[in-house]
Amino acid sequence: QKEVEQDPGPLSVPEGAIVSLNCTYSNSAFQYFMWYRQYSRKGPELLMYTYSSGNKEDGRFTAQVDKSSKYISLFIRDSQPSDSATYLCATPAAGNFNKFYFGSGTKLNVKP
Amino acid sequence: DAGVIQSPRHEVTEMGQEVTLRCKPISGHDYLFWYRQTMMRGLELLIYFNNNVPIDDSGMPEDRFSAKMPNASFSTLKIQPSEPRDSAVYFCASSLGDGRTDTQYFGPGTRLTVL
Numbered sequence: 504q505k506e507v508e509q510d511p512g513p514l515s516v517p518e519g520a521i522v523s524l525n526c527t528y529s530n531s532a533f534q535y536f537m538w539y540r541q542y543s544r545k546g547p548e549l550l551m552y553t554y555s556s557g558n559k560e561d562g563r564f565t566a567q568v569d570k571s572s573k574y575i576s577l578f579i580r581d582s583q584p585s586d587s588a589t590y591l592c593a594t595p596a597a598g599n600f601n602k603f604y605f606g607s608g609t610k611l612n613v614k615p
Numbered sequence: 616d617a618g619v620i621q622s623p624r625h626e627v628t629e630m631g632q633e634v635t636l637r638c639k640p641i642s643g644h645d646y647l648f649w650y651r652q653t654m655m656r657g658l659e660l661l662i663y664f665n666n667n668v669p670i671d672d673s674g675m676p677e678d679r680f681s682a683k684m685p686n687a688s689f690s691t692l693k694i695q696p697s698e699p700r701d702s703a704v705y706f707c708a709s710s711l712g713d714g715r716t717d718t719q720y721f722g723p724g725t726r727l728t729v730l
Contacts, residue, residue, distance in 0.1 A: 544723075546706050546708070546723055547658070547706075547721050548720075552718075591657075591658060595714055595715075599671070601646060601663055601665075601670070601671070601710075601714045602663070602671060603660060603719075605657055605659070606657065607657035608657060
């Protein structure tokens, strides 16, 4: 079993829709969770960073962690064509903040 | 700052040839990471350095892979001999400090095709 599992999509939505992207993780010791955005032919860039359970909001983006079910989510409100990218969830290994486990990524297409 | 610089951006080679990928981290960053991304396996950490010293190479797939960091501004990832299954996008990333407090910044990647 991979440390982080993610539905690869693709996910296609109309502009303005609310998008929900999800991951599950295997180890209950994981505490930090990140979402990266990767545009086509580019390297990933950090979008959001959360610790433990709960929600974190940044503009149109909300990251949510449910430790009881080992489930992490990223919500995008009022999605824009510029949000079209692949979104990867990630978590550092327990005890090693430099060793990240990444999900396989969900490709999102927001249609104008 | 120019960000993390990788070269070449694309590499096409034949099976059995030696391949060298290069990375220049962001100036002042103490950590350097090499990743591989494929459709099948996603983004995987191969090795990372702290202050030019390899810390964890448990992700290096085989002895055919080697990485060096001779100084703070340069690192190489070498594959010898290369095989078709090594075809992937290889990313280099750097961070100022430990991942607990500092973000990893990724380069644009090197797209490797082994025929």
